[in-house]
Amino acid sequence: MTKALFREDSYLKSCTATVTEINEMGGIILDQSIFYPTGGGQPGDTGTITTSDGTVIAIATTVKGSTADEIVHVPAADQSVPKVGDTVTLEINWDVRHRLMRMHSCLHLLSAVLPYPVTAGQVSDGKGRLDFDLPEATLDKDEITEKLNAVINQNRPVSADWITEEELDAKPELVKTMSVQPPRGHGHIRLIKVEETDLQPCGGTHVKNTSEIGRVIVRKIEKKGRQNRRVSLMFED
Numbered sequence: 580m581t582k583a584l585f586r587e588d589s590y591l592k593s594c595t596a597t598v599t600e601i602n603e604m605g606g607i608i609l610d611q612s613i614f615y616p617t618g619g620g621q622p623g624d625t626g627t628i629t630t631s632d633g634t635v636i637a638i639a640t641t642v643k644g645s646t647a648d649e650i651v652h653v654p655a656a657d658q659s660v661p662k663v664g665d666t667v668t669l670e671i672n673w674d675v676r677h678r679l680m681r682m683h684s685c686l687h688l689l690s691a692v693l694p695y696p697v698t699a700g701q702v703s704d705g706k707g708r709l710d711f712d713l714p715e716a717t718l719d720k721d722e723i724t725e726k727l728n729a730v731i732n733q734n735r736p737v738s739a740d741w742i743t744e745e746e747l748d749a750k751p752e753l754v755k756t757m758s759v760q761p762p763r764g765h766g767h768i769r770l771i772k773v774e775e776t777d778l779q780p781c782g783g784t785h786v787k788n789t790s791e792i793g794r795v796i797v798r799k800i801e802k803k804g805r806q807n808r809r810v811s812l813m814f815e816d
């Protein structure tokens with residue numbers, strides 16, 4: 580199991596860790612990590628792992644391992660392999676991660692501005708989208724852009740809270756994303772709260788305040804099949 584440091588503090592840019600295993604695919608497993616593994620529509624982090632002798636290993640992506648609690652750091656091609664037991668220094672590609680955090684947080688706002696069931700979501704560098712189960716509605720790009728930026732400009736705090744599975748079962752309306760149920764089996768589930776805006780289970784990384792998101796625009800609204808509307812966002816700058 581890897582201790583997921585980003586879950587308590589998404590602003591950590593570097594940390595030290597101990598190599599616990601190199602898996603059969605060459606993936607690096609550590610006792611703790613600041614690298615977010617691909618999941619919940621957010622891509623895995625890139626960055627570097629520096630060994631105790633100063634060798635820098637480029638990490639191409641990060642994924643979940645054989646269990647949900649295991650984080651696998653996937654080296655780029657032709658990188659050296661660290662030794663099990665070595666103390667290494669981790670550094671994430673912060674500029675990319677911060678943009679992912681901003682856009683990911685913005686998708687929470689989008690799900691509040693458009694209060695319809697969400698069937699899928701995806702964040703990439705500088706862009707993000709949600710698919711809504713919305714067969715009838717006509718959506719207006721400019722109107723959604725305006726509403727989103729209004730919430731962003733209200734400097735609303737974003738915070739995390741943990742609840743038990745029993746508490747979540749008592750409030751099924753918290754689960755907005757029909758295709759992605761909150762992870763079960765750990766007893767506790769993390770809720771992300773955007774003050775006066777949104778509350779839902781989420782394992783991703785978020786900014787502390789909506790003002791940090793910056794100005795966004797709705798790029799396009801597409802019809803995806805009979806049931807779905809896809810709303811795509813990007814940063815304005």
Ligand SMILES: [Zn+2]
Nearest residue numbers: 771781782783
């Ligand atoms: Zn989230």
